[in-house]
Amino acid sequence: MNAIAIRGRGLVKRFDDVIAVDGLDLEVRSGECFGLLGPNGAGKTTTVEMLEGLQSPTAGEIEILGRRWDRQATRLRQRLGIQLQQSEFQDKLTVLETVRLFRSFYERGWSAEQAIQTVSLQEKARAYVRKLSGGQKQRLSLACALVGEPEILFLDEPTTGLDPQSRLRIWDVVAAFRQRGGTVLLTTHYMEEAERLCDRVAIIDRGKVIALGSPAELIGSLRADHVVELELESPLAPETLAVLDEVLAVGEENGTLRLTVRHPHRAVPLLLGELERRGAKLTRLATHHATLEDVFVELTGRHLRDS
Amino acid sequence: MSRWVGAPLVQLSLAKTRELIREPEAIFWVFIFPVLLALSLGIAFRASGPEELPIGVEQATGADWIVATLGEAPALRAELMTPETAREKLRTGAVALVVRPGTPWTYWYDPTRPDSRLARLAVDDALQRAAGRTDPHAVATEELTEKGSRYIDFLIPGLLGMNLMGTGMWGIGFSIVNARQKRLLKGKVATPMRRSHYLLSQMAGRMIFLLLEVGVLVGFAVWVFDVPVRGAWLTLAALCLGGALTFAGLGLLVAARPQTIEGVSGLMNFVMLPMWICSGTFFSTARFPDFMQPAIQALPLTAVNDALRGVMVEGASVIQLWDELAIAGFWAVACFAAAMWLFRWS
Ligand SMILES: Nc1ncnc2c1ncn2[C@@H]1O[C@H](COP(=O)(O)OP(=O)(O)OP(=O)(O)O)[C@@H](O)[C@H]1O
Numbered sequence: 001m002n003a004i005a006i007r008g009r010g011l012v013k014r015f016d017d018v019i020a021v022d023g024l025d026l027e028v029r030s031g032e033c034f035g036l037l038g039p040n041g042a043g044k045t046t047t048v049e050m051l052e053g054l055q056s057p058t059a060g061e062i063e064i065l066g067r068r069w070d071r072q073a074t075r076l077r078q079r080l081g082i083q084l085q086q087s088e089f090q091d092k093l094t095v096l097e098t099v100r101l102f103r104s105f106y107e108r109g110w111s112a113e114q115a116i117q118t119v120s121l122q123e124k125a126r127a128y129v130r131k132l133s134g135g136q137k138q139r140l141s142l143a144c145a146l147v148g149e150p151e152i153l154f155l156d157e158p159t160t161g162l163d164p165q166s167r168l169r170i171w172d173v174v175a176a177f178r179q180r181g182g183t184v185l186l187t188t189h190y191m192e193e194a195e196r197l198c199d200r201v202a203i204i205d206r207g208k209v210i211a212l213g214s215p216a217e218l219i220g221s222l223r224a225d226h227v228v229e230l231e232l233e234s235p236l237a238p239e240t241l242a243v244l245d246e247v248l249a250v251g252e253e254n255g256t257l258r259l260t261v262r263h264p265h266r267a268v269p270l271l272l273g274e275l276e277r278r279g280a281k282l283t284r285l286a287t288h289h290a291t292l293e294d295v296f297v298e299l300t301g302r303h304l305r306d307s
Numbered sequence: 308m309s310r311w312v313g314a315p316l317v318q319l320s321l322a323k324t325r326e327l328i329r330e331p332e333a334i335f336w337v338f339i340f341p342v343l344l345a346l347s348l349g350i351a352f353r354a355s356g357p358e359e360l361p362i363g364v365e366q367a368t369g370a371d372w373i374v375a376t377l378g379e380a381p382a383l384r385a386e387l388m389t390p391e392t393a394r395e396k397l398r399t400g401a402v403a404l405v406v407r408p409g410t411p412w413t414y415w416y417d418p419t420r421p422d423s424r425l426a427r428l429a430v431d432d433a434l435q436r437a438a439g440r441t442d443p444h445a446v447a448t449e450e451l452t453e454k455g456s457r458y459i460d461f462l463i464p465g466l467l468g469m470n471l472m473g474t475g476m477w478g479i480g481f482s483i484v485n486a487r488q489k490r491l492l493k494g495k496v497a498t499p500m501r502r503s504h505y506l507l508s509q510m511a512g513r514m515i516f517l518l519l520e521v522g523v524l525v526g527f528a529v530w531v532f533d534v535p536v537r538g539a540w541l542t543l544a545a546l547c548l549g550g551a552l553t554f555a556g557l558g559l560l561v562a563a564r565p566q567t568i569e570g571v572s573g574l575m576n577f578v579m580l581p582m583w584i585c586s587g588t589f590f591s592t593a594r595f596p597d598f599m600q601p602a603i604q605a606l607p608l609t610a611v612n613d614a615l616r617g618v619m620v621e622g623a624s625v626i627q628l629w630d631e632l633a634i635a636g637f638w639a640v641a642c643f644a645a646a647m648w649l650f651r652w653s
């Protein structure tokens with residue numbers, strides 16, 4: 001079965017002077033994990049909150065599980081689990097009390113204890129929310145989103161600011177949810193997160209989808225598996241390197257030259273020879289497998305995270 | 308977990324109650340502050356028998372006879388002093404009146420001070436009688452010291468009303484705006500929670516707290532000051548519940564839109580200040596001029612205070628308090644409805 005779980009058509013959201021979302025189409029299939037990848041301010045949260053029925057679009061249509069938000073919204077919410085970006089909870093409730101409260105809103109679902117166990121927060125069940133670390137709070141909000149056994153899980157930057165270990169835990173919970181047949185829509189600006197979790201990714205920039213596909217397809221669209229980064233003592237016009245056979249594309253950003261190449265073992269010696277011939281001195285050279293980040297850089301000339 | 312405990316309204320109300328009870332400041336403002344206020348005002352205005360008025364007598368010939376005569380009068384206490392001291396004491400209010408012996412006797416007093424005016428009458432009466440005046444008609448006096456007519460008996464129902472207002476407004480208004488500011492509300496709106504449940508739970512959670520709050524203040528007043536509760540306790544309880552609902556509604560309305568704590572604080576003070584002053588908490592509403600009376604009587608705190616006084620001091624029944632109940636009920640319903648309509652969820 002490949003029904004459409006989430007559909008957004010021609011979505012536009014305009015605030016007073018900014019257009020946060022600018023004509024965005026998106027379809028998430030049932031059982032799929034779909035990622036919205038984009039830099040700060042790209043419009044990810046605005047898009048997701050429109051789909052969640054929390055903001056109304058300036059224009060466009062939304063269908064969630066075949067229903068629209070203007071009718072029987074409460075019935076629809078019974079089937080969704082929503083984690084907001086940086087969710088907060090009442091400070092002086094315990095973890096268990098908080099999850100119980102959220103459980104009470106749903107007609108069916110797990111017990112609060114079960115939800116807490118799923119996100120491995122048992123030791124903190126009786127601790128006040130305000131005593132939790134960032135990662136623990138994030139897991140609490142995941143427990144609250146999962147406790148009604150939703151069909152669709154919306155996660156807005158579920159792992160931003162967390163250490164790698166906390167991130168892995170959250171990834172595990174999401175993977176387990178998918179195993180049970182759940183649909184996930186998540187936003188992130190971590191490319192590894194998108195590569196690891198998502199079946200398909202939409203890269204968003206300035207309120208528009210600029211690329212869509214599986215992570216492998218998107219990286220494949222670069223026509224090259226590898227990226228070589230060079231820093232030189234004195235600047236060199238990128239075009240001078242573009243003529244080399246092994247180099248497929250050259251870009252420049254903040255004094256760093258980025259070359260996409262298919263075979264680094266052949267390209268690097270060629271490059272070094274060329275640089276030596278021109279008397280250019282290298283200060284840094286690095287190569288890595290192409291990632292979604294490189295796709296983004298290639299499409300926009302900018303990085304996902306402002307560094 | 309039973310069905311009942313798992314009901315959203317129960318869980319939301321529990322969360323609300325926990326929020327209130329786990330805040331140490333709330334405990335102070337709700338329980339300790341009103342008791343301290345009652346205690347200090349009760350002591351300051353206690354009825355300690357007829358108070359003696361301090362009188363100064365300037366040193367001069369004939370002063371000794373005046374001091375002795377005034378000393379025998381029941382409510383006066385006279386003291387000999389130099390003219391400079393007398394002037395100083397009169398100015399600072401340490402004496403109510405100064406007598407300057409001679410012919411004629413001069414009464415030096417401040418006509419703007421009630422105690423000073425009173426002293427003028429009492430001193431003159433005592434001196435004239437001692438000098439040989441006879442009254443053309445005999446009089447007898449009778450004194451009222453009945454429980455229920457003292458200032459503290461007037462004050463306690465007012466404090467109770469004021470406390471119902473304060474706790475309802477702050478306890479609900481603050482926490483809602485705080486929840487909005489920290490995006491707690493948005494997190495709840497994203498779930499299938501019914502919005503009316505949330506608003507009702509704010510009021511319901513408040514009610515659980517109410518029992519403790521009223522119990523402490525009324526218990527204290529009865530125990531320490533022997534304040535009477537002449538009406539039925541059940542009527543008093545019902546009134547407190549009604550009053551709390553009224554102010555919970557008002558708190559909800561005030562918190563319906565503001566996005567920041569500063570915003571809601573300002574609005575709340577703006578709403579509460581007129582009631583602190585005009586609604587007869589510390590002194591009777593009758594002191595305000597007639598043209599203000601319709602507005603004052605329409606204020607929710609006036610209605611609640613009057614009703615509480617009616618039950619505690621006069622032993623009124625619910626039926627006799629119909630007017631006040633109607634006013635308070637109107638405010639409760641109107642505020643809740645308006646809050647529902649205006650409420651900003653994110
Ligand atoms: N309520 C609002 N009023 C005005 N502008 C807004 C509002 N919400 C978002 N914006 C603007 O819309 C744009 C998109 O914001 P959005 O929060 O959707 O970005 P994002 O992709 O989620 O970013 P981040 O990665 O930082 O979370 C930004 O320029 C933001 O300033």
Ligand SMILES: [Mg+2]
Nearest residue numbers: 044045046085
């Ligand atoms: Mg965002």
